[in-house]
Amino acid sequence: MGIIVQKFGGSSVADTEKLYNICKHIIREYNDGNKVVVVVSAQGKTTDRLITEEKEITENLNPREHDVLVSVGEQITISKLAMCLKEKGYSAISYTGWQLPILTNSIYGNAQVQSIDTSKIMDKLNSKYIVIVAGFQGIDNEQNITTLGRGGSDTTAVALSIALKAERCDIYTDVDGIYSSDPRIVENTIKIDTISYDEMLELASSGAKVLHNRCVQIAKDYNMPVCVKSTFEKESAGTFVTSKNNLEHTCIKGIAKCDGLVRITVIGKNNKIGRIYRLFSILANNNLNVDTIVQSFGEHIEKDISFTVKEKDLDETIELLNNHASELDILEIRQDKGLSKISIIGIGITNNLNITSNLFELLYENNINMHMITTSEIKISIIVNNNVADFLMQKIHDKFIV
């Protein structure tokens, strides 16, 4: 039998009872004859608590020391989980990121995995141990502690699966798979059995929070099957994320929503070459993420370009644009707050003309005004007012999925 990597997030390991709960998933795979490697996050609110204490000390981020501080959360979990498994009669051993080591670059707080030395893990797996690895953390070439940033433990799990040539990587979470839409908003959502890496990437970057798109990207690059499963169900089939697509799937895989957007429209004097490039490079250099971009090519002398930013970035964006107004030939800046983006994801979606026309029909029938639309090979995103977004999601779900 092969190697299975299992990852359990913070809510799955929050206390002693929950640690013992996840042992049953570990032991089940182990007793089936698999070699089991477990990646864990910090318990519950541990990292949040450390960050609160850090803010008590200083409002200035010290990237290196921040990573030294927050990496202890995972170290606590690995030792405790090893104790639980031993208490249940199994051989288990824990490893921190530096003990393997998991080598990363030196970007504190958002480091990228460069390589993983699996020799200690393989030794222990061959001696019938269950191996537990701290997620979210690594070290750079100088032995400084680094952390991987958001979705870090998922990234550790997938990267480790690849390094170990594992059969698959199971991501255990508090839901039993990826759904066709957010069950807290939309009725009659259905669980997706199989989804392609590309569809999952679009879903993740469009607002679905189950998997971080960073780990999906790595899984895709190395063709590592990832399975999203429920920690709290006895045995869940979950959702498979693979390169193989389920032939029977409906064209539309999922519908995701992202709230809290603002549309900024910049009206300029003319379409001087490089003006738009300059505008977006100024925003990017200030770490302002721009999402949907639409440019009009009207006949009149003024040219306008619209894009969306997160509400939290609005003030900074407007200030930057004002500071560069003359350089960028800006005549006027408009803003529309309270917008949401709804994305419809499925392979071949834009080749299917019915979907686009059905979508426009649905908007017309329900008298919903669409501010912007963008399409890619596998995604259609529309920007609408936030107050109709949930209603529209349900309507789209009813029409295209169920």
Place this chain on the structure above:
Amino acid sequence: MGIIVQKFGGSSVADTEKLYNICKHIIREYNDGNKVVVVVSAQGKTTDRLITEEKEITENLNPREHDVLVSVGEQITISKLAMCLKEKGYSAISYTGWQLPILTNSIYGNAQVQSIDTSKIMDKLNSKYIVIVAGFQGIDNEQNITTLGRGGSDTTAVALSIALKAERCDIYTDVDGIYSSDPRIVENTIKIDTISYDEMLELASSGAKVLHNRCVQIAKDYNMPVCVKSTFEKESAGTFVTSKNNLEHTCIKGIAKCDGLVRITVIGKNNKIGRIYRLFSILANNNLNVDTIVQSFGEHIEKDISFTVKEKDLDETIELLNNHASELDILEIRQDKGLSKISIIGIGITNNLNITSNLFELLYENNINMHMITTSEIKISIIVNNNVADFLMQKIHDKFIV
């Protein structure tokens, strides 16, 4: 100027305010032109809390995973202290035990330091950094995390001072030095300015809790001056522990007390060679520490030997002796509970006949019964009933010190 190593214990770093408080001691030495290396313990009750959580998981100790768990306490402190110093405008960097590394043997929970690589520290000191090192922890040859056991951070500080060829090692604590006796029990105690390693060793092993005798032993072996100072006073002269003795010191340096002792008397059939060796090796093999030992060499056929153990070890000791009663030719076992040991420490103490006779006179005058007495080059210990111990300590202090 040279290198100063400062060590701050758990109560000195318990919260953000206290972390900022110790910065003033660090910055004072730094601004005086010294190269400063700081060793810290876990904050306040952090380690206790982790151990409570560990006991929730299992009553069985898993030595390796225990050390992985409890070593996070110091890692939290080093990162926070580095943040405090940076906030105050100083360059500071933290190192865990493994980052240097501090190499130890593999005795989890009670590891001994083998060597310390000081290259990273020296680099940073030469670049004007204040260097902060996690106490209590190291790694073995296989990169397993180890902890140094009781008094571990003091040991780290002294070992590091030796490796760095520091000028001295300052141990900051909640008292401003070593006192002639415990100020919570005895009135008119006086602070000791200078004490020899040997006297300090006897004081520490006789019940004085300020310094652990393990770190004093290392300091003695390498002739590293150690200074015990107060964290909470602006600038305290403290007590120097060195090889140089203060010529003006009174013969008696200090008086220490150790409560909770039981005297066990074993009455045997004869004095067969090896019987006593066998008795104490059985106890030692079961990690039962025996303290004061007195053997009578009477004329009668029965031989008896008395020794003291800690009350918590009583049941196990008695059980062991009963199990080996025939092998050890034991006729009877007696026990006297509720005893205390008072130790009087000073170089040349047993060469000074006045002290011994004055001590006996004092016991006689106050009608105090002494159960046992042992003497060494620099110590006289007497075993008395616990209910007279504090009174007697004061009387001895009044007579010999003030």
